[in-house]
Amino acid sequence: MSDDRLIVALDVPNVVAGMELANTLGDAVSFYKIGLGMLTGGGLALANELKQEHGKRIFLDMKFFDIGATVENAVRGVAQFDLDFLTVHGDPHVVRAAKEGASGKDLKILAVTILTSLDRGDLDAGLIKPGDVKELVLERAARAFEAGADGVIASPQEAALIRALPQAEGRLIVTPGVRPAGAALGDQKRVATPAQALTDGADHIVVGRPIWAAADPRQAALAILDEIKSV
Numbered sequence: 409m410s411d412d413r414l415i416v417a418l419d420v421p422n423v424v425a426g427m428e429l430a431n432t433l434g435d436a437v438s439f440y441k442i443g444l445g446m447l448t449g450g451g452l453a454l455a456n457e458l459k460q461e462h463g464k465r466i467f468l469d470m471k472f473f474d475i476g477a478t479v480e481n482a483v484r485g486v487a488q489f490d491l492d493f494l495t496v497h498g499d500p501h502v503v504r505a506a507k508e509g510a511s512g513k514d515l516k517i518l519a520v521t522i523l524t525s526l527d528r529g530d531l532d533a534g535l536i537k538p539g540d541v542k543e544l545v546l547e548r549a550a551r552a553f554e555a556g557a558d559g560v561i562a563s564p565q566e567a568a569l570i571r572a573l574p575q576a577e578g579r580l581i582v583t584p585g586v587r588p589a590g591a592a593l594g595d596q597k598r599v600a601t602p603a604q605a606l607t608d609g610a611d612h613i614v615v616g617r618p619i620w621a622a623a624d625p626r627q628a629a630l631a632i633l634d635e636i637k638s639v
């Protein structure tokens with residue numbers, strides 16, 4: 409029933425709420441994302457329980473960013489837990505350090521390009537160089553691939569452009585900012601529907617609020633799975 413192209417973001421307060429949601433979704437969902445918001449609420453414990461006891465795939469969304477030695481040590485610590493994906497910022501020195509920390513493990517290092525909640529105005533406020541957001545995402549993706557990233561995180565609006573890069577061959581594209589037709593955008597600004605994101609080249613889509621905030625989360629997940637079956 410499940411399709412691991414759908415990654416459900418467990419953006420809930422703690423491990424108890426996370427496990428309750430996972431139990432509600434049951435066999436409909438096989439892949440979960442656990443991020444910073446859950447870290448102090450038992451996120452690593454939940455990741456291990458879902459992986460080891462329930463056979464789920466786990467995407468740990470930590471977005472590590474620091475000097476190379478610190479990133480390498482942090483990733484080496486995470487890699488011991490036999491999880492599937494880990495995010496770091498897409499700066500080449502960070503990606504290279506993360507790959508070194510994951511050496512010998514199956515942990516995939518995914519490089520964050522530009523957050524899907526940001527637009528050009530946000531980048532200006534952050535003193536990011538001028539230019540079209542899509543072009544900047546493309547440039548950061550190419551540099552991350554060249555530094556050894558196993559994949560990138562980008563909005564679905566950039567998926568097709570990234571997939572066309574020569575460096576993208578054999579690499580993963582994972583897209584948050586995915587919203588079923590008619591769903592509220594929340595804090596996302598660069599979005600697409602599940603089917604569109606996959607059609608444009610994404611390997612996995614990340615969906616959070618439209619599932620966990622739904623009156624019937626399992627039914628919401630099943631509706632998304634039905635949509636992506638045709639892709």
